[in-house]
Amino acid sequence: MLTYSTEELLEFVEETVPTRDIYKDELPTPSLILDLDVFESNVRTMEGFLRAAGQGIRPHAKTHKCPQIAKYQVKTGASGVCVARIAEAEAMCRAGVPGVLISSPVIGKNAVSRLMRLAANYPELMVVVDHPVGLAMLSDAAEAAGIVVNVVIDLDVGLKRTGALPGKPALELAELIMKKPHLKFCGLQAFAGCTHVPGFENRRSTSLEMMGRAVDTRRLLEKSGIEVPMLSGGSTGTYNIDSELSGVTEQQVGSYVFMDVDYRAIGGKRGPVFNDFGPALWVISTVVSHTYKYQVTLDAGLKSFATDRPYVPEVRGIAGVRYAFGGDEHGRLYLEYPSQEIKLGDRLDLMVTHCDPNVNLFDRIFCLRGNRVETVWTIEARGRS
Amino acid sequence: MLTYSTEELLEFVEETVPTRDIYKDELPTPSLILDLDVFESNVRTMEGFLRAAGQGIRPHAKTHKCPQIAKYQVKTGASGVCVARIAEAEAMCRAGVPGVLISSPVIGKNAVSRLMRLAANYPELMVVVDHPVGLAMLSDAAEAAGIVVNVVIDLDVGLKRTGALPGKPALELAELIMKKPHLKFCGLQAFAGCTHVPGFENRRSTSLEMMGRAVDTRRLLEKSGIEVPMLSGGSTGTYNIDSELSGVTEQQVGSYVFMDVDYRAIGGKRGPVFNDFGPALWVISTVVSHTYKYQVTLDAGLKSFATDRPYVPEVRGIAGVRYAFGGDEHGRLYLEYPSQEIKLGDRLDLMVTHCDPNVNLFDRIFCLRGNRVETVWTIEARGRS
Numbered sequence: 029m030l031t032y033s034t035e036e037l038l039e040f041v042e043e044t045v046p047t048r049d050i051y052k053d054e055l056p057t058p059s060l061i062l063d064l065d066v067f068e069s070n071v072r073t074m075e076g077f078l079r080a081a082g083q084g085i086r087p088h089a090k091t092h093k094c095p096q097i098a099k100y101q102v103k104t105g106a107s108g109v110c111v112a113r114i115a116e117a118e119a120m121c122r123a124g125v126p127g128v129l130i131s132s133p134v135i136g137k138n139a140v141s142r143l144m145r146l147a148a149n150y151p152e153l154m155v156v157v158d159h160p161v162g163l164a165m166l167s168d169a170a171e172a173a174g175i176v177v178n179v180v181i182d183l184d185v186g187l188k189r190t191g192a193l194p195g196k197p198a199l200e201l202a203e204l205i206m207k208k209p210h211l212k213f214c215g216l217q218a219f220a221g222c223t224h225v226p227g228f229e230n231r232r233s234t235s236l237e238m239m240g241r242a243v244d245t246r247r248l249l250e251k252s253g254i255e256v257p258m259l260s261g262g263s264t265g266t267y268n269i270d271s272e273l274s275g276v277t278e279q280q281v282g283s284y285v286f287m288d289v290d291y292r293a294i295g296g297k298r299g300p301v302f303n304d305f306g307p308a309l310w311v312i313s314t315v316v317s318h319t320y321k322y323q324v325t326l327d328a329g330l331k332s333f334a335t336d337r338p339y340v341p342e343v344r345g346i347a348g349v350r351y352a353f354g355g356d357e358h359g360r361l362y363l364e365y366p367s368q369e370i371k372l373g374d375r376l377d378l379m380v381t382h383c384d385p386n387v388n389l390f391d392r393i394f395c396l397r398g399n400r401v402e403t404v405w406t407i408e409a410r411g412r413s
Numbered sequence: 414m415l416t417y418s419t420e421e422l423l424e425f426v427e428e429t430v431p432t433r434d435i436y437k438d439e440l441p442t443p444s445l446i447l448d449l450d451v452f453e454s455n456v457r458t459m460e461g462f463l464r465a466a467g468q469g470i471r472p473h474a475k476t477h478k479c480p481q482i483a484k485y486q487v488k489t490g491a492s493g494v495c496v497a498r499i500a501e502a503e504a505m506c507r508a509g510v511p512g513v514l515i516s517s518p519v520i521g522k523n524a525v526s527r528l529m530r531l532a533a534n535y536p537e538l539m540v541v542v543d544h545p546v547g548l549a550m551l552s553d554a555a556e557a558a559g560i561v562v563n564v565v566i567d568l569d570v571g572l573k574r575t576g577a578l579p580g581k582p583a584l585e586l587a588e589l590i591m592k593k594p595h596l597k598f599c600g601l602q603a604f605a606g607c608t609h610v611p612g613f614e615n616r617r618s619t620s621l622e623m624m625g626r627a628v629d630t631r632r633l634l635e636k637s638g639i640e641v642p643m644l645s646g647g648s649t650g651t652y653n654i655d656s657e658l659s660g661v662t663e664q665q666v667g668s669y670v671f672m673d674v675d676y677r678a679i680g681g682k683r684g685p686v687f688n689d690f691g692p693a694l695w696v697i698s699t700v701v702s703h704t705y706k707y708q709v710t711l712d713a714g715l716k717s718f719a720t721d722r723p724y725v726p727e728v729r730g731i732a733g734v735r736y737a738f739g740g741d742e743h744g745r746l747y748l749e750y751p752s753q754e755i756k757l758g759d760r761l762d763l764m765v766t767h768c769d770p771n772v773n774l775f776d777r778i779f780c781l782r783g784n785r786v787e788t789v790w791t792i793e794a795r796g797r798s
Contacts, residue, residue: 058798336738375521
C-alpha cells in the first residue's frame with residue numbers, strides 16, 4: 029500500500045536525493061503529467077525551425093503558466109516569454125524569467141499600479157497598448173512612478189479582439205508614444221487568431237493576408253522615420269507559415285510544447301493530422317465504476333479537461349473506446365471494440381483537449397522520464413487569467 | 414493610485430482590524446466575487462424549505478470547494494457536506510467540517526491509502542461503494558489499517574455513471590457489507606442527474622421516477638432486515654421535487670448557494686426562470702480594448718468561465734449588450750442597444766455560466782457586503798477534482 033499523500037509525495041520528489049524513485053502508477057488521479065522526452069523534443073524542433081528561418085522565439089507562457097518551462101525555453105534559445113496578464117508577468121519576473129512581454133492591454137487602476145511596481149524592478153518588461161486612452165493611463169502612471177515603460181503596439185489584423193487598427197491609426201499611436209518621455213516604443217505585435225483554422229492551405233492564405241497587414245504597418249512606421257526593431261507574431265498553428273514573412277522578427281508560439289486533441293485536428297502541411305510536435309501533456313485517470321459490461325466510468329471529467337471546443341480526450345494506446353464527458357468529475361468510456369481488457373482500478377492516459385485552459389485546471393504537472401517522476405512543476409500562475 | 418498587490422490586499426483584508434476598508438472597485442480583474450447577502454439568503458431559504466419538508470441537508474461541497482462555506486452551511490443546519498474526491502475530503506476534514514460523505518467511489522492504491530489515513534483520524538467520514546471489487550479493496554485496506562470504515566451504497570437510478578443497480582444487486586452489495594467486520598453500512602445514496610432537465614414538470618416526472626427506484630431499494634433492504642438509516646439524494650434543480658419523497662432522508666444540494674446562468678434557464682415551479690435562489694457569484698471584469706464603436710473587449714474569457722454548457726455570462730445591470738467568448742483571456746461584448754455608455758476601463762459584473770466548474774477556475778472568492786470586501790475565502794480544494 030502506498031503510504032504517501034500528494035503533499036508528502038511532492039516533498040519527497042522535491043528532495044535533492046530522493047530515498048527512492050516515484051513512479052507514474054503511484055500518483056493520484058486525475059493528475060496532469062508531462063512526457064519530458066516529447067516536451068524537450070517539441071521545444072528543440074520549434075527553436076531549430078525558427079532559428080533556421082531567421083526568426084526569434086518568444087513563447088507564450090499563458091500556455092503553461094509555469095516558470096520552470098519558461099526558463100527551459102529561454103535556456104534553449106527563446107529571448108523571453110509572452111504573458112497575457114499582469115499576474116502572469118509577476119509570476120514570471122519574480123521567478124527570474126527575462127524578456128517578458130505582456131501581450132494584452134493593461135487597463136485599470138489595480139493592474140496599472142502593479143505594472144508600475146513590476147516595471148520599476150524589471151526594466152526589460154514590455155507591455156502592449158492599443159488605444160490613446162490606455163496609452164495616457166500608462167504614461168501618467170509611469171511619470172508618477174518616475175520610470176520609463178517599454179511599450180509595444182498591439183495590432184488588430186482582423187481578429188477584432190484587441191489591437192489598434194493597422195496603417196494610419198497604428199502610426200498615430202506610435203507618434204503619440206514618441207512624444208511621451210516615460211514610454212519607450214519597442215515595436216509591434218499582431219495575433220491573427222487563425223491558428224486553429226483547419227487545413228494547412230486555408231490557414232496559410234488566412235495568416236499571410238492578416239499578418240501581411242502587420243508587416244505593411246511596420247514598413248509604414250519605418251518610412252515615417254520610426255524605428256521598429258520588433259514585430260512579434262505567429263502561433264503554433266502558423267509557425268511554418270508566418271516564417272515566410274521576413275518582416276516578422278519573432279514568433280509567440282505557445283501550444284507546441286504540449287499539443288492537444290484540438291491542434292492535432294487542424295491538419296498539418298503534409299497530412300490530416302498536425303503532428304509536427306508530439307502530444308506531451310496527458311491526464312492520468314482511474315476506472316472507478318464498472319456497473320455495465322460495455323461501459324466504465326473514469327474519475328476525470330469536465331473539471332479536468334477544457335470544454336471550450338468540440339473535442340473529447342483521447343485514450344492513449346487503446347483503440348475501440350470512446351470517451352464522453354459525464355459531469356464535473358467523471359467521464360464515461362464506451363467499450364465499443366476495446367483493443368484490450370479494461371477493468372475497475374485500471375489507469376488510463378487521456379490526451380488533453382485544449383492545452384492552455386487545460387493546464388489552468390491543475391496546480392502542478394508531474395514530469396515523467398518514462399514512467400519515473402523526474403520532477404514536479406508548480407503551475408505558478410494558474411487561476412490568474 | 415491603488416498601492417496594494419493582490420497578495421498585499423489579501424493580507425490587508427485578512428487582518429482582524431483593517432486599517433481601512435477595501436472596496437470592490439479596487440480588486441483585480443478578473444476576480445470571483447460573492448454577494449454575501451444573496452448567498453446567506455440562499456442558504457437560509459434551502460435550509461428552511463428542507464427542514465419544513467422533514468428532510469435533512471448535506472450540501473455538496475464540490476460546488477464551492479471552500480471550508481468556510483461548508484462551515485457556514487453546517488452552522489445553519491446542515492448535518493455535514495458531500496465531496497466528490499478524496500482530496501476534497503482531506504481539505505474539508507482538516508478544516509474541521511463534520512459529517513463528510515465522499516459521494517463517488519474511491520478506487521486505486523493512492524486514493525484508498527489516503528482514505529484509510531483520513532478515516533482513522535475522522536471516524537465520522539463516509540464513503541460510497543458501488544461494486545464488490547471496490548468493496549473488497551476498502552475492506553482489505555480497513556482491516557490492514559485496523560479501522561472500521563463507514564460505507565454508503567451508491568445507486569445508479571438511471572444516470573449510468575456510478576452506482577450499483579437498484580433492487581437485488583444493491584441488496585447483495587449490502588449483504589456483502591454486513592459480512593465485513595471492517596465496514597459499517599450507513600445507508601444509500603442516489604443521484605438522478607436530472608437537475609438540469611428544462612421545465613419543472615418534465616424534471617418532476619423524471620426525478621420522481623428515478624429517485625423512486627432508490628426509495629424502493631431502501632424498502633427492499635429494510636424488508637430483508639437491513640436497517641437503512643439514510644437515503645441521501647436530491648439536487649438544487651429537484652430540491653422541491655425530491656422533497657415529496659418521504660423515503661429520501663436528506664438532500665445533497667450544491668449550486669443553490671451560488672446559482673448561475675445555466676440553472677436559471679431550467680425554469681422554476683412558477684415561471685420560465687428558476688429564481689428560487691438568487692445569483693450570488695459573479696466575475697468582475699474590465700473593459701480593456703475599445704477599437705470598434707459597437708464592441709468592447711473584456712479581460713475575462715474562457716479561463717474565467719465554465720464552457721461545458723451552451724451558455725455565456727450575463728452582464729449585471731446593463732441591457733442591450735451581448736457577451737461572446739473571445740479566447741482564453743478575453744470576451745467580446747457587443748453593444749447592440751446598450752442601456753448605458755460603456756468605455757475603456759469600465760468594470761462589469763458577469764454572472765457565472767455553470768457555478769461548480771467556474772469556482773474551480775479561481776483561487777479565492779472575494780466576499781462583498783454591498784461594495785465592501787468583508788472577507789476573502791480560499792477555494793481550498795480547487796484543482797483537486
